Amino acid sequence: MSDEPTVPRDFEGLKAHLGVAHNALPKRLKQAADFALRHPDDVAFGTVAEIAVKAGVQPSTLVRLAQAIGYGGFSDLQQVFRARLKAGWPDYHTRLEALKAVGPEPHPGLHLHGFSQAAIASLERLGATLDPHRLDAAVDLLAGADTIHLLGARRVFPVTAYLAYAFAKMGVRTQLVDNVGSLGGEQIAAARPGDVVLAVSYAPYTRSTVDLAATAAAAGVPMLAITDSAFSPLVSMARVWLEVAEADYGAFRSLAASFALVMALAVSVGEKREAGQG
Amino acid sequence: MSDEPTVPRDFEGLKAHLGVAHNALPKRLKQAADFALRHPDDVAFGTVAEIAVKAGVQPSTLVRLAQAIGYGGFSDLQQVFRARLKAGWPDYHTRLEALKAVGPEPHPGLHLHGFSQAAIASLERLGATLDPHRLDAAVDLLAGADTIHLLGARRVFPVTAYLAYAFAKMGVRTQLVDNVGSLGGEQIAAARPGDVVLAVSYAPYTRSTVDLAATAAAAGVPMLAITDSAFSPLVSMARVWLEVAEADYGAFRSLAASFALVMALAVSVGEKREAGQG
């Protein structure tokens, strides 16, 4: 029943396909195809009229090109150019849908796979979006601190707890504000301007973390915030902030990117101090 | 003639702009803005109607948002999201080369990449090696427990700390043996045969974890062990054990696979109890 030869749906395949068909194409269609491969970004987001002007052809030529090489229409062809831009971006939701499609009822292996995918997506995204200069600035800030006060509650408490371990291993003095005995306020009150507060919080931002961070900020203690959006209440208090967007699976959010980030921070700060004291 | 305050035309500027303005925005507009920053690729590619559905708002809300923050309309705002993708994601290898190009000596970006790779390797290995039947057995054991006692120290303390959070969210009763006040022995002494001990330990096996696990085992409390080899001292005490081999980067070992595993355990146990109680 497949009466139609399938056409490539990815950009690489399209390039190969066009390479073969190129010589058999009429002049204008060749011109349009040439432009498309040369300016894929313009094709991805432009309208037919806009692209036609840039390519020096008529709008109808673009539609003809798409149909000549087997697509239903220009919009159909354009999807390939858009997919190319998406490709660099791990499309996590697509993966998740694929997971769900395997079987209706959930089971442990499926969940494990799901959480793994969420973790990998988070890590890839972190690598793609984090600004290296901000990361350097964060390391500089932490390296100059006398004591680093670690602030993070509930879901992200494991992150700060790990930081306490990792910094200690690197010879960096920390205070984990764990709020044991409801002494969080007293713990953070020990922070002085020569110190640094490292606060971690993701939406919905835990009240106590935000409050304690505000207390420290009011006391003039510089802050590094690790949070998930520019809307975070921590952003306005922080001297430096790093954005980490973790992927969800079900009701739970990955912590993989957060851990990779703080591990890198801990090692970098340790190295910088080592170098400074060398 | 510039009667209008200029609005950011690049994504970074937009983030900053929204971060400042977000407090003044009404609820729905905030919701839409949040979605936009969280799913920028959806905004870049989608139509107003599609995006509105995903964001859980009306199409008109998206237009209002764009106008509220100074753009002429939604299409105008959308250009910013498209420009972000046009700017071009340097592909994976380019990024890696750029990282290495900074210099031969280690730096934060390189460490971040290293920890990410270690995490991904750990996750992939976990998925490939873990026996699904053992995983099912682990879930069965935990689902039958009255109280789950969580045992894990030093490097893996974050894992058990997270489990305490995750299990609580799933309505499962736990006791985190955190050894606060050196009361670890008393904490684990509360475990009874109807309970289960979930012990996590990797080489070099922390002494106190092994000792506390042994105490519980001697008292006839069944144990699920998460550890890194068949030679682990926990294996002989455990009724069920799961092997997790984390990859190293430098002096630090990833925790990504451990977290993915325990998240899957928590969700599966919660679901199994839900099903059992109908």
Add this chain to the structure above:
DNA sequence: TTGAAAACGGAAGAAACGTTCCATTCCGTC
């Protein structure tokens, strides 16, 4: 509790878009 202003949802309207169609031009062939 009441009233006014802001925000919201939904549908109608306006604009833009992709596609199709037809007349004209170009090119190879007889």
Add this chain to the structure above:
DNA sequence: GACGGAATGGAACGTTTCTTCCGTTTTCAA
């Protein structure tokens, strides 16, 4: 040099999309 088919330019069509408008709900202050 004339013919026929393919290719092209340009306009019109129908659909989709964005925007605007208005009645209702919500929110905040008096």
